[in-house]
Amino acid sequence: MEPLVGSIEAGGTKFVCAVGRGPDDLRDEIRFSTGGPQETLARAAEFFVQQQRRHGELAALGIGCFGPIDLDPGSSGYGRISATPKTAWIGTDVVGALRRALELPIVFDTDVNAAALGEWCWGAARGLDTFVYLTFGTGIGGGGMARGRLLHGMVHPEMGHMRVPHDLERDPFPGRCPFHGDCWEGLAAGPALEDRWRTPAENLPSDHPAWELEASYIACGLHNLVCVLSPQRLILGGGVMEQSQLFPLVRAKLRRLLADYVRAPSVAGNLERYVVPPALGKRAGILGGIALARRLLAGPDSPFPRS
Amino acid sequence: MEPLVGSIEAGGTKFVCAVGRGPDDLRDEIRFSTGGPQETLARAAEFFVQQQRRHGELAALGIGCFGPIDLDPGSSGYGRISATPKTAWIGTDVVGALRRALELPIVFDTDVNAAALGEWCWGAARGLDTFVYLTFGTGIGGGGMARGRLLHGMVHPEMGHMRVPHDLERDPFPGRCPFHGDCWEGLAAGPALEDRWRTPAENLPSDHPAWELEASYIACGLHNLVCVLSPQRLILGGGVMEQSQLFPLVRAKLRRLLADYVRAPSVAGNLERYVVPPALGKRAGILGGIALARRLLAGPDSPFPRS
Numbered sequence: 255m256e257p258l259v260g261s262i263e264a265g266g267t268k269f270v271c272a273v274g275r276g277p278d279d280l281r282d283e284i285r286f287s288t289g290g291p292q293e294t295l296a297r298a299a300e301f302f303v304q305q306q307r308r309h310g311e312l313a314a315l316g317i318g319c320f321g322p323i324d325l326d327p328g329s330s331g332y333g334r335i336s337a338t339p340k341t342a343w344i345g346t347d348v349v350g351a352l353r354r355a356l357e358l359p360i361v362f363d364t365d366v367n368a369a370a371l372g373e374w375c376w377g378a379a380r381g382l383d384t385f386v387y388l389t390f391g392t393g394i395g396g397g398g399m400a401r402g403r404l405l406h407g408m409v410h411p412e413m414g415h416m417r418v419p420h421d422l423e424r425d426p427f428p429g430r431c432p433f434h435g436d437c438w439e440g441l442a443a444g445p446a447l448e449d450r451w452r453t454p455a456e457n458l459p460s461d462h463p464a465w466e467l468e469a470s471y472i473a474c475g476l477h478n479l480v481c482v483l484s485p486q487r488l489i490l491g492g493g494v495m496e497q498s499q500l501f502p503l504v505r506a507k508l509r510r511l512l513a514d515y516v517r518a519p520s521v522a523g524n525l526e527r528y529v530v531p532p533a534l535g536k537r538a539g540i541l542g543g544i545a546l547a548r549r550l551l552a553g554p555d556s557p558f559p560r561s
Numbered sequence: 562m563e564p565l566v567g568s569i570e571a572g573g574t575k576f577v578c579a580v581g582r583g584p585d586d587l588r589d590e591i592r593f594s595t596g597g598p599q600e601t602l603a604r605a606a607e608f609f610v611q612q613q614r615r616h617g618e619l620a621a622l623g624i625g626c627f628g629p630i631d632l633d634p635g636s637s638g639y640g641r642i643s644a645t646p647k648t649a650w651i652g653t654d655v656v657g658a659l660r661r662a663l664e665l666p667i668v669f670d671t672d673v674n675a676a677a678l679g680e681w682c683w684g685a686a687r688g689l690d691t692f693v694y695l696t697f698g699t700g701i702g703g704g705g706m707a708r709g710r711l712l713h714g715m716v717h718p719e720m721g722h723m724r725v726p727h728d729l730e731r732d733p734f735p736g737r738c739p740f741h742g743d744c745w746e747g748l749a750a751g752p753a754l755e756d757r758w759r760t761p762a763e764n765l766p767s768d769h770p771a772w773e774l775e776a777s778y779i780a781c782g783l784h785n786l787v788c789v790l791s792p793q794r795l796i797l798g799g800g801v802m803e804q805s806q807l808f809p810l811v812r813a814k815l816r817r818l819l820a821d822y823v824r825a826p827s828v829a830g831n832l833e834r835y836v837v838p839p840a841l842g843k844r845a846g847i848l849g850g851i852a853l854a855r856r857l858l859a860g861p862d863s864p865f866p867r868s
Contacts, residue, residue, distance in 0.1 A: 322824065337824050384714035396789075400707035400714070407691035407707070407791030408825045415822060416785045419726050433822040478723045482703075482789045484714030515722060515740040517629065517644050518715045 257313035257551065260302050260358070261543025264319040264348065265365060266340050267392075269294060270540050271301045273312060275548070277376050277534065277541055281309075291346040299355035314359040316546030318368025318539055319348055325363065325406050333362050336409075339432070361550040364411075365389075366397030367404045368542030369532065373489055374399060375545040377533035382486045386479050387532070388413065389492035390472070394439040400483060403554065414439035418474045425450070425467060442471035444494050460499045468494070469503035476504065476529065477511040486520060491532040498531075505529050564620035564858065567609050567665070568850025571626040571655065572672060573647050574699075576601060577847050578608045580619060582855070584683050584841065584848060588616075598653040606662035621666040623853030625675025625846055626655055632670065632713050640669050643716075646739070668857040671718075672696075673704030674711045675849030676839070680796055681706060682852040684840035689793045693786050694839070695720065696799035697779070701746040707790060710861065721746035725781045732757070732774060749778035751801050767806045775801070776810035783811070783836065784818040793827060798839040805838075812836050 256275050263270040268287055274280035284301055288294055306312055320338065324331035333349025349362050363371075370387035373379040379387070379399070386398040396413030398405055405411050415431065416438045427450040429436025440446060447455040451464050458464045476488055494500070505525040512521060520528050532538045549556075563582050570577040575594055581587035591608055595601055613619055627645065631638040640656025656669050670678075677694035680686040686694070686706070693705040703720025705712050712718050722738065723745045734757040736743025747753060754762040758771050765771045783795055801807070812832040819828060827835050839845045856863075 337822075400712060401710040403708040403710065405707060405790070408787075408793045408827050409791050409823060411791050412788045412823060414788075416788045417726050417781050417818070419724050433820045434818075474724050478785055479789060480715075481719045481721075481723045482786060483712070484716050484718050486715045511724070511741075513740045515644075516716060516719060520715050 256548070258309055259544055259547035259551070260305065260312045260315040261540050261547065262298055262315070262317045262319075262352075263365065263368070263539035263543055264288075264298075264317055265539075266320040266338065266343075269298055271298050272540050272544070273302070273305045273309065274544055276544060277537070280537075280541065280544070281305075283540065288340075291343050292351075295346075295348065295351045296355070299352055302356055302358075312356075312358055314361065314547040314550050315352065315356065316368065316543035316548075316550065317348065317352070317360065317362045318365040318542050318546065319362060321364055322409060322412065323348075323362070323364060325410055333360075359550060361546045363404060363546055364395070364397055365539060365542075366395040367410070368397075368546055369491070369534075369538040370397040370399060370489070370542070371404060371545040371549065372534055372538045372540075372542030373532055375548075376541060377538065378489050378530050379487060384483065384485050385487045385489065386413075386483060386485045387489045387491070387538075390442070390490065390494035391444055391492040393443050394475070394492075396479070398483070398485065413475070413479065414443065416475055416478055418471060418478070438471065438475045442468060442475070442494075447494070455494065455497070460497065465497060465499055465503060469500055469507050472500065472504045473507035473511055476508050480508075480512065480516060480521075484516075487527075488529045489532050490529060491535075491538060495531060501529065501531070563855070565616055566851055566854035566858070567612065567619045567622040568847050568854065569605055569622070569624045569626075569659075570672065570675070570846035570850055571595075571605075571624055572846075573627040573645065573650075576605055578605050579847050579851070580609070580612045580616065581851055583851060584844070587844070587848065587851070588612075590847065595647075598650050599658075602653075602655065602658045603662070606659055609663055609665075619663075619665055621668065621854040621857050622659065622663065623675065623850035623855075623857070624655065624659070624667065624669045625672040625849050625853065626669060628671055629716060629719065630655075630669070630671060632717055640667075666854075666857060668853045670711060670853055671702070671704050672846060672849075673702040674717070675704075675853055676798070676841075676845035677704040677706060677796070677849070678711060678852040678856065679841055679845045679847075679849030680839055682855075683848060684845060685796050685837050686794060691790065691792050692794045692796065693720075693790060693792045694796045694798070694845070697749070697797065697801035698751055698799040700750050701782070701799075703786070705790070705792065720782070720786065721750065723782055723785055725778060725785070745778065745782045749775060749782070749801075754801070762801065762804070767804065772804060772806055772810060776807055776814050779807065779811050780814035780818055783815050787815075787819065787823060787828075791823075794834075795836045796839050797836060798842075798845060802838060808836065808838070
């Protein structure tokens with residue numbers, strides 16, 4: 255029997271905590287609004303203490319966290335949130351607080367890398383070794399794998415902040431990223447949709463021109479990701495992508511942008527299997543934490559979860 | 562004593578072949594213009610046959626090749642050039658031709674991944690595990706590593722074909738990529754410089770406004786690479802970068818574009834150690850082939866060349 259592990263999906267808006275082994279064994283999930291760092295982390299820790307009383311020791315805890323975060327094990331800031339619009343959380347030692355409370359092996363990564371790993375274990379990225387997972391919501395976040403390893407680096411990817419072409423005649427909206435103005439996120443995340451059309455995105459009818467423009471921006475960012483990482487698949491989640499009319503628009507525009515330059519069976523034809531929603535849906539994040547913990551126990555080069 | 566290996570830097574304009582072990586032992590290099598595929602590959606093979614008569618058996622051959630190429634060992638097209646403006650080379654089975662002639666273990670990768678590996682072994686990427694190597698010449702090519710593994714994927718990166726913002730008022734030049742018009746390469750590779758200013762780039766004085774604009778485009782592409790891959794260093798080679806006035810311009814513009822969003826010691830300050838020329842200079846490519854062959858023998862997770 256595989257060991258029971260814990261998972262935290264630590265978001266800027268809400269926290270989700272659960273214990274389990276995978277999609278068929280996910281227990282006692284709780285979710286609560288993200289408050290101040292101390293109370294929020296204490297509440298998460300308390301949940302796992304109770305779970306351990308009920309189920310026995312957990313073998314590890316996986317955390318997919320909003321960020322930017324410090325993932326460098328050699329850094330004095332490892333395990334901390336480094337900079338965020340949620341100023342109360344800047345510098346918060348997420349890993350340290352939970353390690354002190356729980357005395358468990360802990361693995362810490364970005365929310366999008368966790369979700370990417372969940373999709374790799376049990377979802378749309380099974381059998382792949384190089385792919386991207388993106389979420390389009392209040393921001394645009396991206397994670398994924400290159401040749402079987404989650405994307406880290408100097409810090410971690412910040413895919414939403416790529417610069418993309420912005421035709422001011424077609425779209426005079428200046429963009430709303432506080433750092434970069436009209437970067438990808440500044441033009442195409444949920445708040446940009448709302449500001450540009452002066453209405454909540456979910457109120458825009460599915461044939462509104464907003465979606466055509468949105469699909470153009472999304473496709474342009476995806477084109478760049480194809481050029482940089484050559485992913486075997488692009489998995490697109492988040493609230494904005496719940497507008498399912500976006501998928502065919504994005505695929506058609508991406509095909510036009512690639513212009514037959516990249517020749518691979520995956521991108522020949524209509525891209526229906528290349529640009530996809532997460533197979534785990536909204537559970538990708540919490541299952542990603544489970545996957546992080548199980549991979550920590552199994553080792554990064556083990557055949558888990560394919561054994 | 563480490564075994565002697567062979568290297569080919571297979572470019573669209575010229576081929577370079579050599580045998581050796583590394584920067585301090587690189588022998589009998591020959592270079593010749595790239596002609597038709599059959600004669601060119603035969604000439605390369607003949608060189609290694611002669612070398613083996615002189616030095617004894619080579620242990621392996623590393624090839625860094627112009628492309629796009631097929632790197633998927635599971636594909637029937639593995640080892641071939643898949644599409645290139647040099648139409649005579651389309652479909653050429655580079656690996657097959659050399660294997661038949663030489664009966665050696667062969668490792669095949671892009672020209673830029675080979676150069677990246679050379680820099681990782683003996684140059685500007687020593688001690689890093691995630692970095693990018695770019696060449697700015699007749700095109701823009703990019704390779705590198707993510708967490709210790711060379712970037713492959715669906716095919717391999719085509720970083721030069723990213724879309725970047727293009728302000729038509731500042732720069733009405735339409736771009737000259739035959740596939741994408743004003744993609745990064747279409748705006749910023751050597752031929753774009755020549756077409757835009759109607760003079761060979763090397764004739765433009767170092768204070769010509771061409772370089773300010775060129776640096777803006779280069780920095781914008783680098784910004785996107787930082788967002789996608791979070792590299793620990795960016796190594797910039799190729800003929801265009803021999804205009805050394807570009808380096809300080811590019812660094813200053815990249816710093817402005819990042820706008821303090823990415824917080825890491827490497828990008829704080831003036832980026833002098835973050836955006837650098839290749840330490841191996843023009844030898845990065847041929848030494849990259851040596852490094853590919855040695856890594857093939859040592860195994861991808863061996864401590865070579867750090868042992």
